[in-house]
Amino acid sequence: MNRPFMRRSDARPYHRRTMRVSRMLLSTVLAVAAFAAAADQDSVRRGVQTGTMKPLAEILARVQNQHAGRVLDVELESDELGRSWYEITLLHKDGHRLEIYVDPATGAEIDPRLAGTAMRPMAEVLRRVAERHPGTVLHAELERRAGAGPVWEVTVERADGSEQRVLVDAASGRIVEQAARPARLPAGAKPLPVLVESVERRYGARAVEVEIKYDTRRGAYYEIELQLPGGRGIEVNVDPVSAQVLRTES
Numbered sequence: 146m147n148r149p150f151m152r153r154s155d156a157r158p159y160h161r162r163t164m165r166v167s168r169m170l171l172s173t174v175l176a177v178a179a180f181a182a183a184a185d186q187d188s189v190r191r192g193v194q195t196g197t198m199k200p201l202a203e204i205l206a207r208v209q210n211q212h213a214g215r216v217l218d219v220e221l222e223s224d225e226l227g228r229s230w231y232e233i234t235l236l237h238k239d240g241h242r243l244e245i246y247v248d249p250a251t252g253a254e255i256d257p258r259l260a261g262t263a264m265r266p267m268a269e270v271l272r273r274v275a276e277r278h279p280g281t282v283l284h285a286e287l288e289r290r291a292g293a294g295p296v297w298e299v300t301v302e303r304a305d306g307s308e309q310r311v312l313v314d315a316a317s318g319r320i321v322e323q324a325a326r327p328a329r330l331p332a333g334a335k336p337l338p339v340l341v342e343s344v345e346r347r348y349g350a351r352a353v354e355v356e357i358k359y360d361t362r363r364g365a366y367y368e369i370e371l372q373l374p375g376g377r378g379i380e381v382n383v384d385p386v387s388a389q390v391l392r393t394e395s
Contacts, residue, residue, distance in 0.1 A: 199252040201231075207252055208233055208245055217242070217376045221249070230255060234378070240353050242370075242378050256287075265318040270297045273318055278309045287315060296321065310359065326359040334385035337367070343388050344369050344381055358382070366391060 193200050205216060214235035223229040231247040248255045264287075271282060284300040295315040302308050308326035313319065341352045350371035358368045367383045382392040 198249045204231060204247055204249070204252050205233070208235070208247065208254075211254075212243060212245065213237065214243060215376070217378075236376050240372065242353075242372075264295070264315045265313075267297070270313050270315075270318055271299065273320070274299045274301065274311050274313065277320065278303070278311060278323070280304065280309070283308065288312075300326075308359070324360070326365070330357070330365050330385050335388055340367060340383055340385065340388055341369060344371065344383060344390070347390070348379070348381070349374065350379070353378075363391060 201219070205219070209216065212235055214237045216233060217236050218232075218234040220232045221229060222232055229249055231249055233245045233247060235243045235245065237243065246255050247253065267285065271285065274282070278301045280301040280303040282299060283302050284298075286298050288296055288298050297313040297315055299311045299313065300308055301311065310322075310324050310326055311320060312322040314321050337355065341355065344350075345352055348371055350373045352369050353372050354370040356368050357365060359365045363382075363384075365385060367385055369381045369383060371379050371381060373379060377395065379393055379395045381390055383389070384391055
């Protein structure tokens with residue numbers, strides 16, 4: 146979904162190992178207890194004791210002081226380079242979810258996609274895309290693909306109403322992929338309310354966000370974000386014609 150610099154994209158960034166810590170109503174005390182029961186509790190405990198990691202209670206307190214919302218979920222993640230970070234999911238009172246990334250060593254908020262990368266300025270990237278694909282930029286976001294460095298994903302609406310998706314290497318500014326999107330959904334697409342109701346019934350959840358997506362393999366599809374009972378969120382990709390669920394990710 147469209148969350149600037151914090152979105153989980155179609156590419157599903159990172160080669161990463163994820164350890165789920167807890168999922169509901171975390172207080173600082175309960176979070177520490179839940180985290181201590183996780184598989185990597187010994188290494189985390191050593192990190193806190195030696196001062197190389199901040200206590201989770203301290204990190205959560207800082208996050209909640211800076212961002213209004215209820216903590217739903219905490220995950221400790223790492224990439225193929227061995228870098229680690231906390232991913233903390235907050236639920237705002239309006240139902241919107243916010244994902245915060247925190248360096249466990251410093252407690253500072255970070256964007257793990259940018260670590261160790263000297264990037265070309267966004268304005269330069271947009272100019273390069275405009276030279277190749279004139280039109281209106283609908284969306285531009287930094288992503289990190291599995292096994293590769295970060296890329297800018299730029300969506301351009303062309304004069305005929307169709308869309309162009311362009312991936313630009315963030316370090317070199319070189320266009321590495323481009324794929325045209327159709328101006329419309331395929332013939333026979335079911336009405337969106339019907340699709341939303343079908344997905345809500347299947348998962349016993351409430352839809353909170355929906356967006357049309359497109360890739361070169363599947364064509365156009367809907368990405369529907371659901372809020373499950375208890376507040377946990379998942380994203381479901383749905384074929385607009387068959388209503389088949391193509392992918393589910395929490």
